[in-house]
Amino acid sequence: MGKIAIITFDDSEDIAMERICSILVGEEQFEEVKLGQGFVLTFSELKINEKEKNVYIREKPIHFSYYEFYTLYFLAKHSGWVFSKEQIYEAVWKEAGEHGGSAVTNVIGQIRKKLREGGAKQEYIQTIINHGYKFIGEEG
Structure with missing residues (x-):
């Protein structure tokens, strides 16, 4: 079962796309929302x-x-x-x-x-x- 990633778009579109790509390839660590x-x-x-x-x-x-x-x-x-x-x-x-x-x-x-x-x-x-x-x- 995969993880849920909630991405807000407070950053620029380019930064948001970089985050999405890094999540998809497993480079970014997830921060647990309490x-x-x-x-x-x-x-x-x-x-x-x-x-x-x-x-x-x-x-x-x-x-x-x-x-x-x-x-x-x-x-x-x-x-x-x-x-x-x-x-x-x-x-x-x-x-x-x-x-x-x-x-x-x-x-x-x-x-x-x-x-x-x-x-x-x-x-x-x-x-x-x-x-x-x-x-x-x-x-x-």
């Missing part, structure tokens, strides 16, 4: 506060386990992106993802259940058959 930067993600009725490690549906707190919280946070932070179970496992569990598919499936099921029980009117995590999952929601 979860825990203190972001608050807000969607229509859903608020995810990374600093507090809390999820709210219309200001009502919903309790999540560590893996539930960070799976939801990871997907919401990359809203609209499709991630395989292996990619989610690698990003959240920080381990090789080839044997983490069932753990991710179980956690996604728990997230969906807790959001429904908390009163969410929208299904925020969509299954993309044969590909994985994506978060769907408009930031607001």
Whole structure:
């Protein structure tokens, strides 16, 4: 399973292309982005506060386990992106993802259940058959 590289284009186009090429040929070392930067993600009725490690549906707190919280946070932070179970496992569990598919499936099921029980009117995590999952929601 490959790694995920997120490249921002703050640099010039030439520098960005050099970085992409060096990543593809394996010359560049990856810098791990740490979860825990203190972001608050807000969607229509859903608020995810990374600093507090809390999820709210219309200001009502919903309790999540560590893996539930960070799976939801990871997907919401990359809203609209499709991630395989292996990619989610690698990003959240920080381990090789080839044997983490069932753990991710179980956690996604728990997230969906807790959001429904908390009163969410929208299904925020969509299954993309044969590909994985994506978060769907408009930031607001």
